[in-house]
Amino acid sequence: xxxxxxxxxxxxxxxxxxxxxxxxxxxxxxxxxxxxxxxxxxxxxxxxxxxxxxxxxxxxxxxxxxxxxxxxxxxxxxxxxxxxxxxxxxxxxxxxxxxxxxxxxxxxxxxxxxxxxxxxxxxxxxxxxxxxxxxxxxxxxxxxxxxxxxxxxxxxxxxxxxxxxxxxxxxxxxxxxxxxxxxxxxxxxxxxxxxxxxxxxxxxxx
Ligand SMILES: CC/C=C\C/C=C\C/C=C\CCCCCCCC(=O)SCCNC(=O)CCNC(=O)[C@H](O)C(C)(C)COP(=O)(O)OP(=O)(O)OC[C@H]1O[C@@H](n2cnc3c(N)ncnc32)[C@H](O)[C@@H]1OP(=O)(O)O
Numbered sequence: 001x002x003x004x005x006x007x008x009x010x011x012x013x014x015x016x017x018x019x020x021x022x023x024x025x026x027x028x029x030x031x032x033x034x035x036x037x038x039x040x041x042x043x044x045x046x047x048x049x050x051x052x053x054x055x056x057x058x059x060x061x062x063x064x065x066x067x068x069x070x071x072x073x074x075x076x077x078x079x080x081x082x083x084x085x086x087x088x089x090x091x092x093x094x095x096x097x098x099x100x101x102x103x104x105x106x107x108x109x110x111x112x113x114x115x116x117x118x119x120x121x122x123x124x125x126x127x128x129x130x131x132x133x134x135x136x137x138x139x140x141x142x143x144x145x146x147x148x149x150x151x152x153x154x155x156x157x158x159x160x161x162x163x164x165x166x167x168x169x170x171x172x173x174x175x176x177x178x179x180x181x182x183x184x185x186x187x188x189x190x191x192x193x194x195x196x197x198x199x200x201x202x203x204x205x206x
Contacts, residue, residue: 014045014091019084020105023159023183027103031092043091043100043132047075057140061205078128085109087125093136098166100136102129104180105159116153123148125162126178126192133164134174134196141174141196148192159183172198
């Protein structure tokens, strides 16, 4: 059976799979259409990325003492569940508007209160989306602060839309806001502001 770890890590997870709901597929198709004039771009997503940015991060910020037998097997948290069970999402960015839209379906393993998503899972997808918004603008950043107002519970396995926007840059500080709405736009589930700091090349993470 063909089952190399190389193949697993190279799969682009931001493409439709059989677990995706009709809503998620429809929205995905709408955003793929917006990509045709290049104003929007779909962001590919892997369990393990080996982009230049990741290499730069390892070279400049990661102390070699953190690279041990276990950490070499590290993979992106949001892509660590079987298809459909955890975070199913696709992100689209608009460079000119400094925005990211994340189409998200939170699966059954992300349950908190019965029937609804866990707040930590919601925070995770917000962190991933706002973090990517800051990262596209500023390079290697880390989350310093996330302030989330949870306004309505998100039904488990439903599809929702995250809208993230870079609001302001002050030196190494990137201020990002993000809201989550239902697909029909009628329900506002959460509002967030976040602060991301571009890492200082003279400081290694300890
Ligand atoms: C990391 C990405 C790497 C590679 C990416 C490659 C590919 C992408 C693949 C996937 C992307 C997935 C995206 C997922 C995004 C998830 C991001 C995270 O969850 S990161 C994990 C959680 N965050 C942390 O663990 C950070 C812990 N904190 C720190 O390490 C440090 O505090 C810091 C944030 C690095 C900042 O430390 P520095 O020493 O660099 O800066 P400071 O001199 O302390 O501060 C600079 C400036 O900012 C102000 N400030 C700092 N923190 C806060 C805060 N919490 N609230 C308000 N202001 C803050 C500080 O006062 C300074 O301001 P100034 O004096 O006006 O300059």
